[in-house]
Amino acid sequence: xxxxxxxxxxxxxxxxxxxxxxxxxxxxxxxxxxxxxxxxxxxxxxxxxxxxxxxxxxxxxxxxxxxxxxxxxxxxxxxxxxxxxxxxxxxxxxxxxxxxxxxxxxxxxxxxxxxxxxxxxxxxxxxxxxxxxxxxxxxxxxxxxxxxxxxxxxxxxxxxxxxxxxxxxxxxxxxxxxxxxxxxxxxxxxxxxxxxxxxxxxxxxxxxxxxxxxxxxxxxxxxxxxxxxxxxxxxxxxxxxxxxxxxxxxxxxxxxxxxxxxxxxxxxxxxxxxxxxxxxxxxxxxxxxxxxxxxxxxxxxxxxxxxxxxxxxxxxxxxxxxxxxxxxxxxxxxxxxxxxxxxxxxxxxxxxxxxxxxxxxxxxxxxxxxxxxxxxxxxxxxxxxxxxxxxxxxxxxxxxxxxxxxxxxxxxxxxxxxxxxxxxxxxxxxxxxxxxxxxxxxxxxxxxxxxxxxxxxxxxxxxxxxxxxxxxxxxxxxxxxxxxx
Numbered sequence: 001x002x003x004x005x006x007x008x009x010x011x012x013x014x015x016x017x018x019x020x021x022x023x024x025x026x027x028x029x030x031x032x033x034x035x036x037x038x039x040x041x042x043x044x045x046x047x048x049x050x051x052x053x054x055x056x057x058x059x060x061x062x063x064x065x066x067x068x069x070x071x072x073x074x075x076x077x078x079x080x081x082x083x084x085x086x087x088x089x090x091x092x093x094x095x096x097x098x099x100x101x102x103x104x105x106x107x108x109x110x111x112x113x114x115x116x117x118x119x120x121x122x123x124x125x126x127x128x129x130x131x132x133x134x135x136x137x138x139x140x141x142x143x144x145x146x147x148x149x150x151x152x153x154x155x156x157x158x159x160x161x162x163x164x165x166x167x168x169x170x171x172x173x174x175x176x177x178x179x180x181x182x183x184x185x186x187x188x189x190x191x192x193x194x195x196x197x198x199x200x201x202x203x204x205x206x207x208x209x210x211x212x213x214x215x216x217x218x219x220x221x222x223x224x225x226x227x228x229x230x231x232x233x234x235x236x237x238x239x240x241x242x243x244x245x246x247x248x249x250x251x252x253x254x255x256x257x258x259x260x261x262x263x264x265x266x267x268x269x270x271x272x273x274x275x276x277x278x279x280x281x282x283x284x285x286x287x288x289x290x291x292x293x294x295x296x297x298x299x300x301x302x303x304x305x306x307x308x309x310x311x312x313x314x315x316x317x318x319x320x321x322x323x324x325x326x327x328x329x330x331x332x333x334x335x336x337x338x339x340x341x342x343x344x345x346x347x348x349x350x351x352x353x354x355x356x357x358x359x360x361x362x363x364x365x366x367x368x369x370x371x372x373x374x375x376x377x378x379x380x381x382x383x384x385x386x387x388x389x390x391x392x393x394x395x396x397x398x399x400x401x402x403x404x405x406x407x408x409x410x411x412x413x414x415x416x417x418x419x420x421x422x423x424x425x426x427x428x429x430x431x432x433x434x435x436x437x438x439x440x441x442x443x444x445x446x447x448x449x450x451x452x453x454x455x456x457x458x459x460x461x462x463x464x465x466x467x468x469x470x471x472x473x474x475x476x477x478x479x480x481x482x483x484x485x
Contacts, residue, residue, distance in 0.1 A: 019481065025164040026477040032163035033155060033469045040469070041138075041462060043073070044151045045131040047113070048140040054091050054114035054181040063091040063177050066113040070094050070154070070175045077158045079171065090185040091177030095196060098161075098171040106170040107479045108199035108439055109157070109472070110429055111150025111206065112179035115142030116454045123456035137459040145453035148460035149205040149446050150175060152468030159473060168480030172199050176429055179206075182389045183428045190432050199439045201402040201479045204430060205468060207423050207445025211292060212461075215410040215418040215471070217403065218443040219284075220321070223356035223393035224426035225365055228386040229254060229373070230349045237334075237343040248380030250348040251333045257376040257383075258350060261369070262326040265309040268354070270368045273324065276359045280322050284420075288317050291419060302450055321422035325355040351388075355424060362390045391428035396441060405478035406442030413471035418444070442475070 033040070052066035053059040067083050074081035074096045081096035091114060118128035118141045126132035131140040138148070153173075160167050174197065176186050190197065210216040231250035238247045262268055280288075295316055299308050310319045333348025335341040354365060366387065373383050397403070398420065410418045423443070434441040446468035452458045 022168050022477045022480055025160065025168060026473050028163040029156070029159040029473045030470055033159040033466065033473065036155075036159070037466055040151070040155050040465065041133075044148060044465065045133075045138065045140075047147050047151065048131045048138070048142055049129055051118075051129045052091075052114050052142070052177065053117050054178050055117060057089075060091065063114060067092040067094050067175070067177055070113055070150075071096070073154065074157075074173065078161050079157060079173065081173070084185070084189060086177070086185045087188050091181075093177060093185045093189055094173070094175035095189070096171075096173035096175075097196070098167060100166050100168075100170055102170075103484070104169050105200040105479050105482050105484050106172060106198065107476060108172040108174065108197060108202040108433065109153045110174045110176070110202060110204045110433060111153055112146045112176040112429070113142075113150065114177045114180050115145065115147070116180050118456070120456065125457050128456075128458075133462070136462050138462060139457055139459045141458055143458050143460035144208075144447040144451035145458065146179065146206050148465060149468060152446055152465050153203065153205060153472050155465075156469045156472030156476065159469065160476060168476055172197055174429070179427070179429060183391075183432075186429055186432060190436060194437060197433075197437055197439075199437075200482065200484055201405070202433050202439045202441040203406070203472060203475050204427070204433070204441060204443045205445050205472075206427055207425070207443060208447035208449050208451065209445065209464070210419050210421055210449070212448060213414060214292075214416070215414045216421050216444060217398070217406060217410070217418045218396065218423045218445075219398055219420055220358060220395045220422040221393065221427050221430055221443070222321075222324070222424050223360065223362055223391050223431075224353060224389055224428075225356060225362045225369075225387070226351070226353040226389035227366075227369070228349060228388055229258075229352055230347060230384040230386070231333075232347045232382045232384070233380060234344070234346050237346050240342040240344050243344060247344045248378065249344050250381055251331070251345055253378045253381040253383075254331060254333070254348050254350045256378060257373055258328055258352065260376050261372055262328075265312075267311055268324065268326045270326075270365070270372050272368055273365065276361065276364075277322075277324060278358045280318070280422075284422075285318075287420060288315075288321075291317070291421070293317060320424045322357055324357050324360060325353075327353050327355075329353060353389075355426060356393050358393045358395045360393060362392055366390070389428070391426055391431055392435075393426075394431050394434060396434060396443060400440045401482055402440035402479070403442055405482060406444065406475060408478050409471050409474035410444065412474035413467050444471070446471070 071081040128141040233248035329351040334345035
């Protein structure tokens with residue numbers, strides 16, 4: 001049976017006629033997506049079974065498989081997709097395009113197929129890469145971050161093409177495989193092939209609703225500086241009975257310097273760390289104060305801890321969105337197996353990150369950290385600092401017509417105005433799209449605050465898959481009426 005074609009441009013060429021045709025096209029696409037919901041869910045479960053952990057070299061073949069999976073779907077739907085070979089040590093990038101009419105605006109959709117490591121495995125209720133549907137939720141690593149959300153964007157494209165025969169815009173798609181591990185392949189691609197990603201608008205869904213049924217537009221994201229700090233003492237492990245009291249201990253040295261950089265429940269103690277931190281506006285603070293945020297519920301249900309320690313003098317939302325952080329993610333060294341072994345380790349390593357806010361500069365913060373470590377360095381221990389990931393913070397302008405189109409799309413899908421918030425996460429690709437490529441960008445999300453990304457029992461609320469498809473269908477319709485920039 002042939003696919004019906006609903007023209008985007010009206011027969012008489014009038015604005016009213018074009019708007020009517022676009023509305024009819026969006027309605028047809030939305031109805032198609034509703035009928036195909038079960039198929040879309042089944043396909044998502046298939047994608048989730050691929051353990052595309054980008055930080056694990058042993059999963060390189062799985063990452064490549066996840067990239068091919070996404071590219072094959074786009075190609076089958078009539079979107080020309082290419083799997084771009086990765087940078088050394090990286091993972092493939094999926095780049096796709098479909099051109100309808102040079103007079104139409106071009107929209108860029110971004111998502112990522114790579115996922116975090118599932119450890120600790122014992123804390124999962126079900127197997128991380130065997131998706132389990134319980135009620136309206138699917139539990140799997142990558143379900144919310146970001147395969148479920150990315151899949152909503154791709155399904156919207158399919159729904160338009162399958163039901164209407166064409167898109168209301170020209171299309172560019174990027175599905176990245178290194179969002180969780182630095183994004184070098186995408187950075188290199190933008191450096192050499194920026195013209196292939198030029199667009200008039202971008203739609204990024206890699207966040208969450210503020211609350212169930214309450215969509216959000218994000219005005220800023222934090223940057224990140226992720227470091228590996230290695231301490232070296234003696235040339236080999238030493239017997240603590242024979243050498244304790246005279247031999248340098250790299251594990252103690254790392255604990256000493258990190259505790260000095262970030263005293264418990266206090267401010268980060270690095271020279272000049274807060275000099276460029278930009279305070280939120282009074283309007284932003286007033287808007288956040290009106291949000292339905294309950295601190296005890298947040299603590300008990302999301303953080304699941306006895307307290308919410310942090311920088312004094314700021315609300316929880318301010319600390320999450322507008323204040324920089326200093327966190328230790330792991331320390332390795334010495335003997336950690338069962339039983340006792342009294343050694344003074346020769347070396348120790350710590351993973352440390354700092355989330356940065358506008359207008360902090362990652363390079364300046366790195367120099368400050370280096371100076372602080374050198375000042376604190378205990379005698380007999382040398383430190384080596386390696387940068388694993390670096391991305392600046394980003395403030396997104398909210399007055400652009402593309403953002404207004406995004407707001408209307410979210411209203412169409414959720415039946416209410418989105419709240420304007422910030423995100424504490426870092427998204428290096430967002431800097432490439434919004435800052436380097438200068439594409440007006442809408443950042444939103446279809447996850448839920450309790451989806452537990454990066455943690456055991458990550459999930460995605462399947463009704464939000466349909467809502468995300470609906471929002472993306474509406475965004476493509478809205479952008480089709482925008483003038484080209």
